[in-house]
Amino acid sequence: xxxxxxxxxxxxxxxxxxxxxxxxxxxxxxxxxxxxxxxxxxxxxxxxxxxxxxxxxxxxxxxxxxxxxxxxxxxxxxxxxxxxxxxxxxxxxxxxxxxxxxxxxxxxxxxxxxxxxxxxxxxxxxxxxxxxxxxxxxxxxxxxxxxxxxxxxxxxxxxxxxxxxxxxxxxxxxxxxxxxxxxxxxxxxxxxxxxxxxxxxxxxxxxxxxxxxxxxxxxxxxxxxxxxxxxxxxxxxxxxxxxxxxxxxxxxxxxxxxxxxxxxxxxxxxxxxxxxxxxxxxxxxxxxxxxxxxxxxxxxxxxxxxxx
Amino acid sequence: xxxxxxxxxxxxxxxxxxxxxxxxxxxxxxxxxxxxxxxxxxxxxxxxxxxxxxxxxxxxxxxxxxxxxxxxxxxxxxxxxxxxxxxxxxxxxxxxxxxxxxxxxxxxxxxxxxxxxxxxxxxxxxxxxxxxxxxxxxxxxxxxxxxxxxxxxxxxxxxxxxxxxxxxxxxxxxxxxxxxxxxxxxxxxxxxxxxxxxxxxxxxxxxxxxxxxxxxxxxxxxxxxxxxxxxxxxxxxxxxxxxxxxxxxxxxxxxxxxxxxxxxxxxxxxxxxxxxxxxxxxxxxxxxxxxxxxxxxxxxxxxxxxxxxxxxxxxxxxxxxxxxxxxxxxxxxxxxxxxx
Ligand SMILES: Nc1ncnc2c1ncn2[C@@H]1O[C@H](COP(=O)(O)OP(=O)(O)OP(=O)(O)O)[C@@H](O)[C@H]1O
Ligand code: SF4
Ligand SMILES: [Mg+2]
Numbered sequence: 001x002x003x004x005x006x007x008x009x010x011x012x013x014x015x016x017x018x019x020x021x022x023x024x025x026x027x028x029x030x031x032x033x034x035x036x037x038x039x040x041x042x043x044x045x046x047x048x049x050x051x052x053x054x055x056x057x058x059x060x061x062x063x064x065x066x067x068x069x070x071x072x073x074x075x076x077x078x079x080x081x082x083x084x085x086x087x088x089x090x091x092x093x094x095x096x097x098x099x100x101x102x103x104x105x106x107x108x109x110x111x112x113x114x115x116x117x118x119x120x121x122x123x124x125x126x127x128x129x130x131x132x133x134x135x136x137x138x139x140x141x142x143x144x145x146x147x148x149x150x151x152x153x154x155x156x157x158x159x160x161x162x163x164x165x166x167x168x169x170x171x172x173x174x175x176x177x178x179x180x181x182x183x184x185x186x187x188x189x190x191x192x193x194x195x196x197x198x199x200x201x202x203x204x205x206x207x208x209x210x211x212x213x214x215x216x217x218x219x220x221x222x223x224x225x226x227x228x229x230x231x232x233x234x235x236x237x238x239x240x241x242x243x244x245x246x247x248x249x250x251x252x253x254x255x256x257x258x259x260x261x262x263x264x265x266x267x268x269x270x271x272x273x274x275x276x277x278x279x280x281x282x283x284x285x286x287x288x289x290x291x292x293x294x295x296x297x298x299x300x301x302x303x304x305x306x307x308x
Numbered sequence: 309x310x311x312x313x314x315x316x317x318x319x320x321x322x323x324x325x326x327x328x329x330x331x332x333x334x335x336x337x338x339x340x341x342x343x344x345x346x347x348x349x350x351x352x353x354x355x356x357x358x359x360x361x362x363x364x365x366x367x368x369x370x371x372x373x374x375x376x377x378x379x380x381x382x383x384x385x386x387x388x389x390x391x392x393x394x395x396x397x398x399x400x401x402x403x404x405x406x407x408x409x410x411x412x413x414x415x416x417x418x419x420x421x422x423x424x425x426x427x428x429x430x431x432x433x434x435x436x437x438x439x440x441x442x443x444x445x446x447x448x449x450x451x452x453x454x455x456x457x458x459x460x461x462x463x464x465x466x467x468x469x470x471x472x473x474x475x476x477x478x479x480x481x482x483x484x485x486x487x488x489x490x491x492x493x494x495x496x497x498x499x500x501x502x503x504x505x506x507x508x509x510x511x512x513x514x515x516x517x518x519x520x521x522x523x524x525x526x527x528x529x530x531x532x533x534x535x536x537x538x539x540x541x542x543x544x545x546x547x548x549x550x551x552x553x554x555x556x557x558x559x560x561x562x563x564x565x566x567x568x569x570x571x572x573x574x575x576x577x578x579x580x581x582x583x584x585x586x587x588x589x590x591x592x593x594x595x596x597x598x599x600x601x602x603x604x605x606x607x608x609x610x611x612x613x614x615x616x617x618x619x620x621x622x623x624x625x626x627x628x629x630x631x632x633x634x635x636x637x638x639x640x641x642x643x644x645x646x647x648x
Contacts, residue, residue, distance in 0.1 A: 211412050
């Protein structure tokens, strides 16, 4: 267990460091910088140079990078040059909206587990064909397209739900559905194959030999054994939902981390982009650890330390 | 005259001879077709035998002879797409035509099954106690009572320290203990018939002997019927009262275990027996069976054993030998059986 904790901590630090480095260089390699955005296209060369000096952009890249790292080490994430506020606070203030959206999407996506379990338990029957076809269709549709279709049909045509903004619980429905769609498809597919594999296990045969019905066999023996891959992939995917949220939040003008990130990238607001990406990296690492811990919890061989 | 009147007389005072108790299960002309890539394959063909209370019927035959399929048909868990014909009479009711609901009620309670690989047949995520007691719990027994019954069952099958060990997981059990736990699981529903499919094959030789002794003890104590599936003649010699010898999905020979193994009438049984030295102490050297078992998908014409039979004649290649009585309680499907 200590070895596991040490290894996980080391990997986590490495991933976060890698993300910090990547975001730093990608932002600087991209054409255009803060001085240009700040001054607009009509600024003279001298004005731009002065602004660069003020922002510290005239220094060589390695020096800037070193500066950035030492700041990070002291948990100083800098200020947003646009808003003049600490970047960390700005990002944190947007986090709850994103977490809310992600959680609602995750709950919706859980329906994929139920669908997948049904399909897996009745593999090859019509119910399996229907569910698998649905999941495949959902899986092959790009999220932004689903979002636009939902807006067109539900908001503009049927006028059932608001297409943008926040305020009422109804506002979260369309963005959450859009975000949940690929995740639902993924969970359906993984649960289906995991349940179908488990159904072929000898201990499932034996459970039938005790006179259990298919429903009793599935709830009593299959669910727990089939859960490990579903939980692992599911927990990992929760973290990528944050990435999906970037697009979905922009489409639905949802005031979360994603839409903040998109404007920050457009404005070359380095501090905000860096903090947001770091935060996402930390969440990814946490989801990884959670996946491992839950998987271990589910399997007594891992939990109790298997001899065989 | 007096002899024949003895036989035909109802004689109600006379106790039933131990060799012929009332059959619990009567399998009649059972055939099973499984879907194959080139159409259905008849993996069990016209098989008939009986299993009586308090007796053990052994099903012997090489790999692929249809032993597992026969047992699986009895408990009603054949693979999807299997077609069954014939009858399986359980207390007079035909299992073949019985509604799935009723069959399910019978599983575990009337007919239980013990599987070959106790490692794979136990759910790795549940404690042994939970699995042994599952059928009781589903039957509505209160949790406290289930716990005590499970501990008693584990004790009966020889799991040491059942008070603590019932709360352990399969991976904390040795192979032999797992098989004991499987036996306890089968006993939990107080079945009248236990189907044991190669219950000792996956175990060490010393453990095998102990599990066989356990099965024999249970059969004697509970007056349970057992259908023991094995390709191991030594196992059969230990446990089986009656023996059914199968080859390529068909029955070759039926008779009392002692007689069939001591003086086999069918050339296939004979070949099996001489291939294992310990079964007959008279034969010092084992003669391995020539050739390989016939596949049910390409069953040879006539007698399916003819390509491997030393006694085969022309007739064996064209005519399927029918089962016929060669002695009391002894049936053989061979054109040229050994003299009894
Ligand atoms: N699920 C299945 N689908 C199709 N054919 C099968 C299936 N399972 C087994 N068979 C075939 O049915 C035949 C009989 O198999 P069965 O398992 O009853 O043999 P067995 O006598 O139990 O052999 P073994 O000693 O190897 O367990 C074999 O030829 C096998 O290839
Ligand atoms: S019928 Fe013929 S081939 Fe078959 S076992 Fe008897 S002698 Fe051998
Ligand atoms: Mg078998």
